[in-house]
Amino acid sequence: MKLHFIAIGGSAMHSLAVALHKKGNKITGSDDAIYEPSKSALEKVGLLPVKFGWFPERVTQDLDAVVLGMHAKKDNPELKKAEELGLKIYSYPEFLFELSKEKTRVVIGGSHGKTTITAMILHVMHYHGKEIDYMLGAPVRRIENTIKLTDENDFMLIEGDEYPASAIDLRPKFHLYQPNIALLSGIAWDHINVFPTFENYVEQFQVFISSIVKGGILVYNEEDETLKDLAENTENQIRKHPYFTPEYHVEDGETILETSEGDMPLEIFGKHNMNNLAGAKWICQHMGIDEDDFYEAMMEFEGASRRLEMIFKGDNGIIFKDFAHSPSKVKASTQAVKEQYPDKKLVACLELHTFSSLNSEFIEQYKDTLVKADEAIVFYSPEAIAQKQMQAISAEEIKTAFNKIDLEVVSETSALQAILKSKDLNNSVLLLMTSGTFGNLDLEEVKVLF
Structure with a gap:
């Protein structure tokens, strides 16, 4: 495909552009400013724009599609040109769905913990040599890239946030993925500039639950009363698996998880992380990893980057x-x-x-x-x-x-x-x-x- 990225310098946008370039697609892109680490990553593969700014002439009729980043505004000159030419315009999450619609999509959402839970799942998969495609919202230790796209892998693991998809599509990103398997870690009002009331914010999670494909799976934190209410009252025909914080204790500055196989020492700590671990375990089991193998891998998990x-x-x-x-x-x-x-x-x-x-x-x-x-x-x-x-x-x-x-x-x-x-x-x-x-x-x- 021949694709043009408007606002290619974004953390997610540049990663997707590089991944598609490596798969043999012809990629071009523009941005008015690009910072590290995006700048070096794009430069390394020859995708860094020669000149920063917006150049409508880069948007041509022979493009298969344009991918629009959140940084680009409604009146962006390149966006206007794409609209005039009648080109297909995708937001980042829309395009990610297009790339993964033949795969089993596993989407991790929630106001907090989604980066850590996604990192836990990916760590377990890598530990046991199970190859999956993925999109991470932030860098994860020991994982070189924040996105991986293949033709052969069955699963696509996506960290799904509730922020708008683009300037011309204000739907939350996680509404667009249509997951087969989903996890919600909790609901705590955030992004007041986008969701001015708590009720409006909660509604986005209700829509997300409704977007799970029929017969799909929702794993949810039952300790969150708002989330529990949404999950239990959804009319969507899905399977539901609640989880809760497992038993653990702290001994000489080390957190010990209490499991059916005995006490298990962990590198991570805190009730919040123990709750995250319980959710990740459910997801890994739905992806073919049994409980014992999950615990074995988690003993070596050091946490997500920039998280405690x-x-x-x-x-x-x-x-x-x-x-x-x-x-x-x-x-x-x-x-x-x-x-x-x-x-x-x-x-x-x-x-x-x-x-x-x-x-x-x-x-x-x-x-x-x-x-x-x-x-x-x-x-x-x-x-x-x-x-x-x-x-x-x-x-x-x-x-x-x-x-x-x-x-x-x-x-x-x-x-x-x-x-x-x-x-x-x-x-x-x-x-x-x-x-x-x-x-x-x-x-x-x-x-x-x-």
Whole structure:
């Protein structure tokens, strides 16, 4: 096929473009800016645009289709040209479905945990030499690419998020995959800029359940009451398999899973991860991996990249970096670290970085999320608020929302560095939670504090 990618530099878009190029398709693409690691990956295979910008002349009648990235806006000149020529225009998820419609599609969704669950499943499959196609929403340790496409593999594992497919198709991505097997990990309101009410957000998961092919399978976390209600009341004719957090305990800083085959030590920790593991086990069983083989593989699973990732361990303490930013993730990560290291002081440092987290109405959702931290710091950037053209939010509003009297709130990276430097970090765990960079905080300087 001859395909043109509009906004080829996106994390998912560039991976798909490279994968299709390697399969022998003729690929071209445009973008107004491309950053690492996308830039190097595209350059390596000769797909990096010679010049950045939008060039309608690159969109020609001989194209089989155009793939439209979320970064491209409605008035994009190349999109307009494709529409004028009457070309077939796919969003990323639409095209992914086209490539996998003859396969058994396994879609992992939910407000939290989907990257980790997808990584667990992929780890187990690789451990046992079972080849599958996949699409990951983020890099996973020991997995070279975030997407794999073949003609011969039976399964296609997809991490499905609820964010819009493209500027001209505002349906959530996971509505477009039509899974044969699906998992939902839970529902916690997020993306307030897209889903202004909790009810509107929940509705997207109801639609997703309805999109599972008839006779298909839904694996769901029954500890989430909202999700349980949706699953139990769907009119879709599907099989349902609820899961719940298995029994486990912490022993000398190690998490031990209690199984029918005996106690099993794990590299990962925290109730949230144990719940994720239970869901992944069900999916792997539906993909042909029995329980014993699943547990054997999971003993070596080290976690998904940027998810409770230990970035430093010294004589005096430990530093974890976590992608956590939504309220449910912040609470789960903080609880997990405190449970794993009950005898260490937990210093939790959170950056409010996303549109939702910086919204003065949504921020109330963070109430009591840092309650397990011995000391807590919240960092936010007034510049980020201005760039997003949002109403300013004050330090006092943040303190009130979190309901933590001794919460420290800072808005400058130098002030954050100074606070960390002033703390007694002996026998401590520092948990850094962000989807950003804390204003380019120098992590090497932080490590020196231990």
